[in-house]
Amino acid sequence: MVEPELLSPRRMAWRRFRQHRLAVLGGAILIALYGVALFCEFISPYTPDQRNAKAINAPPMNIRVFDSEGRFHLRPFVHGLELTINDDTWQREYSEDKNIRYPLHFFTEAEPYELWGIIPARLRLFQVEPGSQGYVHWLGTDSLGRDMLSRILYGARVSLSIGLIGVGLTLFIGVLLGGFAGYLGGRVDSLVQRSIEILQSIPTLPLWMALSAALPVAWSPIATYFGVTIILSFFGWTTLARQVRGRFLSMREEDFVVAARLMGASDTRIVFYHMLPSFSSHIITTATLAVPAMILGETALSFLGIGLRAPVVSWGVLLQQAQNYQVIVMTPWLLWPGAFIVVAVIAFNLLGDGLRDAADPYNHQGER
Amino acid sequence: MKRYILRRLLGMIPTLIAISIIVFIVIQLPEGDIVTSTLDQLTASVVDLNDDRVKNLRAQYNLDQPLPLQYLSWIGNFITGDMGFSYLFSKPVNELVWERIGYTLLVTVSALIFTWLLALPIGIYCAVRQYSVGDYVFTTIGLLGLATPNFLIALILMYLGYTWFGLSFGGLFSPEYLNAPWSWARVGDLISHLWIPVIVLGTSGMAVTMRLMRANLLDELQKPYVTTARAKGMAPGKLLLNYPVRIAINPFISTIGLLLPALLSGEAIVSVVLNLPTTGPLLVQALISQDMYLAGSLIMLLSVLTVVGMLLSDILLAWVDPRIRYGRT
Secondary structure (H helix, E strand, C coil): CCCCCCCCHHHHHHHHHHHHHHHHHHHHHHHHHHHHEEEEEEEEEECCCCCCCCCCCCCCCEEEEECCCCCEEEEEEEEEEEEEEEECCCCCEEEEEEEEECCCCCEEEEEEEECCCCEEEEEEEEEECCCCCCCCCCCECCCCCEEEHHHHHHHHHHHHHHHHHHHHHHHHHHHHHHHHHHHHHHHHHHHHHHHHHHHCCHHHHHHHHHHCCCCCCCCCCHHHHHHHHHHHHHHHHHHHHHHHHHHHHHHHCCHHHHHHHCCCCCCHHHHHHHHHHHHHHHHHHHHHHHHHHHHHHHHHHHHCCCCCCCCCCCCHHHHHHHCCCCHHHHCCCHHHHHHHHHHHHHHHHHHHHHHHHHHHHCCHHHHH | CHHHHHHHHHHHHHHHHHHHHHHHHHCCCCCHHHHHHHHHHHHCCCCCCCCHHHHHHHHHHCCCCCHHHHHHHHHHHHHCCCCECCCCCCCCCHHHHHHHHHHHHHHHHHHHHHHHHHHHHHHHHHHHCCCHHHHHHHHHHHHHHHHHCCHHHHHHHHHHHHHCCCCCCCCCCCCCHHHCCCCCHHHHHHHHHHHHHHHHHHHHHHHHHHHHHHHHHHHHHHHHHHHHHCCCCHHHHHCCCCCCCHHHHHHHCCEEEEEEEEHHHHHHHHHHHHCHHHHHHHHHHHHHCCHHHHHHHHHHHHHHHHHHHHHHHHHHHHCCCCCCCCCCC
């Protein structure tokens, strides 16, 4: 006789999640993005503030394996850039000097840096040949000659972590208020409900703008970073609180909750120990889908110049350089941070959709 | 119905009072006030609050009174239609905001209509042709629209418009119509500029509306009455549009309440990029220079717009859908 295979709820959820190809893809992209953000010092070829006076507003450089005569080189290389000033427009124009090749070296030593601000290191993922006059700007440079790729990678650390920390705070406030509103009911419930209604009827962005404009300009970058994060989460908890409240209302009368109450467990213990775990998967899903709103919020505020400010490098701060169409027409590669934002947000959405289906292994309606 | 509307109108009052208190607190948060920041700039040194000149100025602007009194005089004037004085522009706030609020409303409402005109038919198509190529294509486009920040769409449109057609976008009027009196030609000029912000704002709301319509309609299509009508030989197109679509569309009236704050938020930033004469750029300027009356009035007006929009959507829903009860809920 064949033993029927018994799956724990967790295994069933994992199985359902794996069937959701796009969600797995989203998860993989996010792991890659957060990995890059974690090791941005090592992966980026330059530090974000390093200026290259020889390549100001330089367009993205091609990394090649075939040279101008069609010969194949195992070691990828870049051509040198030739600068000419256009006599009519007085703009800098760069062209590739096909005679000069700068081979790329991998896991090579370059300018010193401090990993996570503490560990001194010199190792970099890739750089042009040490000691050569060349440079590699895969995504171009900005108006101060700073490498866009490096700046985007450093920006990933700030932009992506604001999403996570912000959602952590949102979860805390939302679960606390939603939980007690649903569990205690009565006055507490109507108070929380009313505050949610009021907060939701103020347009978010203007309110965020007003609050972050109130952050003192003299604050250190770290303080501003946390200030902006708190502002973003302070108004993001309403949706989550509503959902948690609904769950608590329906769960309040369940047998196991009544039993816990009869045995004299305190309210806090019942809420956090007995009720919360029973829908933690639901909360994780909602949290995943809430991260993009945080990332987009930070980007919008920094873009307007009232969120994070230079010298902090975030995707929003980077996009601030591209505020009018003259700049975009001359140097369209300054829009690259936007592509990273779009990819990150889509990845979170795909992952969240998959988690939602997987969180409820018995629910087959999700297949629609 | 009349009693329902009346009750909802009365219910708005505590909400608006609470919002006004929040707005007032938020506006008070920055250190210093307009007097100190103006004098800071004038003298390029930190201003001593005990200086006589400062005291006089502060008294002139009612800034020497305790906060609750300042609040009461602010909100009292606001209700009677006097929104105070903008130090930044040296003009009454009333003169600055009304025209801009009008354009904000125009852009936002057009974007709302655009979203529906496009998203509802697409949603219906996706539900009827579930899992078809078109379904996936539209879902992908919707997801892209959802994931791209509004201002980035605006930037990309400007870039494409310039490189492909040599057009420079921005503003709501061509230079020659900027200060011209209203005429049909000016209206035409406005419409020829309006479509860009409308598309930019519309794309972000599209994904949500489209998915919701698709899900609602799929729910309806499974109901027995559809099978019955089909069994009786009703023409498929007529069946679809006359029954399930009509029911599936009702909830969208109530999503005005959800879409409106989102659209107003989006409008605030898109108008900065596209240089529109709406409330967004004014709000940014006011916030950066701590022009309290101007910023406070703008946020307050935007909130009032949202609350009124929600009220209208509720009334509309109650009117359209007879299943909604007017009683207490």
